[in-house]
Amino acid sequence: MRRWFMPLIHRVRRGRLRNTICLGDTKFPPGGNRQRKKVTMENQGSVNAIILDRLLFATDFSAASEAAFEYARSIAERYRAQMYVVHVIDLDVFELISSESTTEVLKQAHEQARQKIAGMLTTRGLPSDQCHIVVTHGVVPEALTGIMRQYDIELAVLGTHGRRAFKKLLLGSIAEEVFRIAPCAVLTVGPKTPPVAADAKVQHILYPVEFAPDPSDAAKYAISLAERYGARLTVMNVAEDMPASANKREDFPMPAGRWIEDHISKSSGLRRRLYFERGFGPAAEAILEFASNAVVDVIVLGVRRQDPTIAAHLPKSDTAYEVVSRAPCPVLTVRG
16 A cells, blocks of 8 residues: 655754655655655665564663663563663772771672662562563673673663763763673663653654665664564764755655665565655754654664773764763664
8 A cells, every 4th residue: 555745845943954755665746846756676675683682771770760761671572582670889989988898888789779679670560580680880881781791682771861061071971981882782761851651662763874885783773673663764864064054955765775775675564664864964963853853762873983981081072972962762872
């Protein structure tokens, strides 16, 4: 059955122009002067499905991690994954305690953390055979990534307070350190993400891409989530060298069509829920604005391999950090 969509060419806040088209088996109704594009994919492409058997949820019992829990739970249920609920006791708080007392206090902290996690899981009625409690101590990013390797974690979920400016310079961001060095994909739930119900569904996924070419594993996650949730997937390309007020008509389907052939099988129903978005100006601003206006539920972002200590002390935040800390929805980062 053919579905009808109107191509969107409209202005949004601050004068940014966006062009949105559907990339599936679609044709546009006649009439009007709107740009009309149709993409036809005749060659069958393929993408290896991701495996999510083991998921890690990191908690520090804060409001930020509380907000992230429902996303971890939803994904674990959707993929039928085992969930490892992890708390890392930061040893910095023990610096003022005498060495004689440290062992006992640390033992008590471990037990209290286990009780808190057990209570949290019981309250939410999660099955005991699906959840595992892990409490450890050390430097938080290193401890978390160590657990990821130990248990062969395929996705980590954590909340962030979204520290910026001088706080970022002095303290860094634990979330950023984790997604920079993690051996798996990381879903970060930032401070601007609204609370969700336990049965909330992912209906719209945004995947920013450069197109030339796209070898990132991030595409696999974007496609897998869209297929699992039956969600709409918007593939976005940002022309950073053009101002936000650009009004440029382009032949979008050619690179977008190649991307589809390379990543989505011809038999996938996702092709009927696939859209292309062109943004202009600074990448982070274009991504965040579209995510807010189009009610995006998850942003999937490929990130560069970068030393987290250096990244935390750069005078200007990069696109990944800006998106993660300011996004109105969770951001799934995949190192490439």
